[in-house]
Amino acid sequence: MKNPTSSVPLRLTATALAAFGIAAVPAHAQYAPSNDASASNWTPDIVVVGQREQYAEPGSAAATKTDTPRIQVPQSVQVLTGALLRDQDRRQLGEALANVSGVVGNRPEEGLTVGPLVRGFLAEIYQDGLPMFGAFSAVNDPASLVGIRRIEVLKGPTATLYGGGVGSPLGGLIHVESERPGTELQGYAAIRAGSFATFNPYGELDVPITTRISARVAAEYQGNDHWIDRIKGERIFVQPSIAFRLGARTDLMVQGQYGRREQLEYSGLPAAHALAGTVDPNAFPGAPNDQPRSTVTNRMVTGTLRHGFADDVRLTVTGRYYDSRVPQFGTFLYPDLYPAAPATPTRYPLLALNMLSHFEEATFDANLVAKTEMFGGTHTFLAGASYDHTDLFGYGLCRGASGLDRLGRSGL
Numbered sequence: 084m085k086n087p088t089s090s091v092p093l094r095l096t097a098t099a100l101a102a103f104g105i106a107a108v109p110a111h112a113q114y115a116p117s118n119d120a121s122a123s124n125w126t127p128d129i130v131v132v133g134q135r136e137q138y139a140e141p142g143s144a145a146a147t148k149t150d151t152p153r154i155q156v157p158q159s160v161q162v163l164t165g166a167l168l169r170d171q172d173r174r175q176l177g178e179a180l181a182n183v184s185g186v187v188g189n190r191p192e193e194g195l196t197v198g199p200l201v202r203g204f205l206a207e208i209y210q211d212g213l214p215m216f217g218a219f220s221a222v223n224d225p226a227s228l229v230g231i232r233r234i235e236v237l238k239g240p241t242a243t244l245y246g247g248g249v250g251s252p253l254g255g256l257i258h259v260e261s262e263r264p265g266t267e268l269q270g271y272a273a274i275r276a277g278s279f280a281t282f283n284p285y286g287e288l289d290v291p292i293t294t295r296i297s298a299r300v301a302a303e304y305q306g307n308d309h310w311i312d313r314i315k316g317e318r319i320f321v322q323p324s325i326a327f328r329l330g331a332r333t334d335l336m337v338q339g340q341y342g343r344r345e346q347l348e349y350s351g352l353p354a355a356h357a358l359a360g361t362v363d364p365n366a367f368p369g370a371p372n373d374q375p376r377s378t379v380t381n382r383m384v385t386g387t388l389r390h391g392f393a394d395d396v397r398l399t400v401t402g403r404y405y406d407s408r409v410p411q412f413g414t415f416l417y418p419d420l421y422p423a424a425p426a427t428p429t430r431y432p433l434l435a436l437n438m439l440s441h442f443e444e445a446t447f448d449a450n451l452v453a454k455t456e457m458f459g460g461t462h463t464f465l466a467g468a469s470y471d472h473t474d475l476f477g478y479g480l481c482r483g484a485s486g487l488d489r490l491g492r493s494g495l
Contacts, residue, residue, distance in 0.1 A: 138167045145212075145235040145258040148244055149452050149463050159238040165262070168228055172275075174283070174305070176208075176259070179228060183236045186255075201238055204254025209245070211261055211338075211385060213403045213446045214471065225259060226342035226381070227320035229285050230301025232262045246469070263336060264299035264326040265289035279308040295328040309346075313367040316346035332391035337384070345378040348413035353431070355418070362429055369414040370433060377411045395454040400447075407442040440477040446470070 140162040143153045153160050161183045173179040180188035180199055187200040198205050207214060210225065225231070238255040245256055270288030275281070285303035292298055303320045324338035350369060356362040383405040391397045414433045421432040450467035 138164055140164050140233065143235055145209075145256075145260075146237055147465070148212075148450055148467070149465055151463070161236045161238075163234040163236075165232050168231065168234070173228055174275075174303075175228065176225060176234070176257075179234055180236070180257070185238060186236060186257075199257060201236065201255035201257070202253075206254050206257050207245070208257045208259065210259045211387070212258075212399075212401055213385070213448055214245070215381075215383070215405050215407070215444065225320065225340075226318045226344050226379075227285070227301075227303040229303045229320060230262050230287055230299075230322045232260045234259055246471075261322065261324070261338065262287075262299065262301070264297040264324055266291055266297055279310065281305065281307040283307075296325065298325045299323070310365060311349060311367055312365050313369075314347050314349060316344070318342075318344040334389050336387045338387075340381070340383050340385075342381045343378065345376045347374060348377045348411065350413060350415035353416055353418050356429060368416055368431075370435075374414055375410075375412040377413065378409070380408045382406045396452070398449070398451050400449045402448075403444075403446045405442070405444040405446070407440075407444075409438070409440040411436075411438040411440070413437075436479070438477065438479040440475070442473060442475055444471065444473040446472075 141152050141154070142150055143156060143160045143162060144150055146153070146156045146158055146160045153162070163179055163182055167182070168179055171179075171182075177188035177190050177199065180186045185202050186206075189199045199208070200206065209215070235258040236255060237258065240253065241256045266289075268290060270286065272286035273284070275283040275285070283303070283305040285301075287299070287301040289297065289299045301320075301322045304318070306315075306317045308315050319342070321341045322338065324336060326334060326336040328334050347367070347369065349367070352362060352364070352366065352368055357364065383403055385401065385403040388400045389397065413436045415436065416431045417434055418431065421434070423429065423431045446469070448467065448469040450465060453464045455462055455464070
């Protein structure tokens with residue numbers, strides 16, 4: 084058991100960076116020539132030109148599917164920029180959502196299928212404008228924020244533009260936007276290490292192949308223990324993409340993504356004992372030995388075609404194939420149905436729950452945006468169509484009292 088006083092540990096982090104290209108905040112030194120002949124023996128002046136990254140993002144494309152300033156959008160929209168995520172060292176979606184009011188972020192270390200809440204309702208997670216429907220919105224949580232340009236949180240009903248799903252019509256929607264391949268050679272690699280045996284290498288790389296073709300890859304791995312006994316986690320994330328400039332007004336991007344998270348399922352401590360302080364807060368209330376890890380594995384391929392018919396008329400067509408597999412293994416306590424014996428008040432029977440879910444989804448979305456000057460102002464028109472086909476395969480098995488002898492009892 085861990086020391087109960089260490090439930091809020093001091094996290095020590097070491098980071099090593101190796102830059103492949105320009106830094107995150109580019110700076111260029113330029114020589115300023117002097118016309119003064121007497122200054123020929125002096126070092127010329129050096130002018131440093133920098134570009135400051137900002138946390139504020141005035142626009143939001145997710146709220147209306149058009150480039151509309153947020154001040155003109157009649158909806159509460161909060162945007163987390165890539166600069167903010169990097170400076171705060173946010174590694175997962177749940178950590179980033181701590182910046183947003185009215186949102187309860189998911190905690191993957193306490194359950195791989197616990198999704199985020201917006202205004203008290205389960206929220207859908209969209210990525211690059213397309214949904215990833217499933218039985219649990221947490222399954223769609225990207226395993227990493229490496230390669231993410233920004234996160235937009237739309238609060239309130241969003242069914243007009245985004246349809247149904249788990250909770251988007253009521254609480255809101257979380258939209259994750261990926262970075263596109265850059266036109267300059269640049270990148271970085273980093274290693275992050277810390278308490279509870281955390282080991283976390285990650286990096287991004289942009290490579291221009293030709294003047295019209297560029298590629299990008301973002302990847303991350305993390306392995307860690309946890310302050311809760313017996314819980315060990317692992318996550319892997321790889322996102323390659325390639326962009327083609329087909330013409331002056333046309334471009335095509337193809338992006339793949341693989342994410343995997345696995346760890347022991349954590350069901351929580353009995354509330355009565357936890358609040359009374361009669362059990363170890365670090366205890367793992369599950370099968371003491373040989374419980375398999377729950378796993379979330381997501382694979383997807385996305386293609387996006389953009390074409391401008393004119394400066395004010397633009398078509399965007401996006402398609403995606405998404406495959407998700409979630410074998411879930413857990414053991415949990417049910418004090419109301421199977422209470423502890425009076426002689427051993429902190430030893431409970433265990434119930435086993437095994438679930439296997441497999442989702443396959445094909446999604447298509449097309450939007451045409453046109454701006455025009457009429458009736459004394461500028462107006463933006465949006466027309467679009469979307470199609471989604473999702474297949475779900477799954478089963479669940481819960482073993483009660485008949486399996487108690489083999490599963491044993493949990494001593495807290």
